[in-house]
Amino acid sequence: MGLLFNSWSDLGRVLVLGVLGYISLVLLLRVSGNRTLSKLNAFDFIVTVALGSTFGSFILNKEISLVEGVTGFIVLIGMQHVVSWLTIRSTTIKRIVKSEPSLLYYNQEYLVDSMKRSRIVKSEIEQSVRNQGYATLENVEAVVLETDGSLSIISKSEKEKKKLDIVGLKV
Template sequence: MEQVFFRDWKSIGHVAITTIIAFVILFFFVRISGKRTLAKLNAFDFVVTVALGSTLSYMMLAIVPIIEGAIVLFLIIALQYIFAWTARSSKKIEKLINAVPTLIFYDGEFIEHAMSKEAVTKGEIFSMIRNSGIDQIDDVKAVVMELNGVITVVRKSKGNGKSSLDDIDLKCTL
């Protein structure tokens, strides 16, 4: 029972050194892998983040050797890059890897089946509209559950150009 709090100074030193090295390695890999690794999370990015964190903790606690952990970190980030690049190259792969945005409110109407699927209440939608600084529901064109789970409120526009809703299949949603 006494080793729950303290084993010996050698173990403390070992964990301190491996933590510093593991942290620097992860920082280096994240820095060279680009901003995608730090983006707001969609399901795929969440899995990558959990895998990186788990690997880092094993490295810090010296459960796996530093070199093996570094290889795992590198492979996780490389796989993320490969999957992201493949998704960019193929619409089918993109749909497989990434979720699609879901319209949950459109032109004054709550889309009940989409709200149910995404487990969103009318109160949450009203809250997001208020958070966007909008008082009148009539000023809202759409409310969208984005692929990373963020709810976006889109104001009605007076323009005739391309819409930020163009990538959402309105026929399937409504």
């Protein structure tokens, strides 16, 4: 019986903690601002995953109380604030926490060394180009792997409007 159903009190606990935990998390996220759930760098991603894991843990684990779960939320969101505050004020911390965008394709040429470092293959670049509505790379000036893991496509028509600035991109 325990495999499919334990008890009504266990279900009630999950229901109550789920609702109260959800409300707590939404309130904390509203207070902490949009940055908490951004995917600007690896640390932001980790915080988002850890919040979900914490939420799931305290709902289902009978050993973790609501107050302990909410405290976990506060610690994670607080650490995210501390790290983002430090990255603004310290170039050393910024280099540790944040990656740089990488130029993967430029001026009709794949940048193979950059692709190897980024672990991106040609077919992934081509897929991203197609997802942006381009049938081929003929109209693409550059492809950049952004710090959040997304690929940005810069078209030649955009280049003609303004000079392409690749300063700050890891090549």
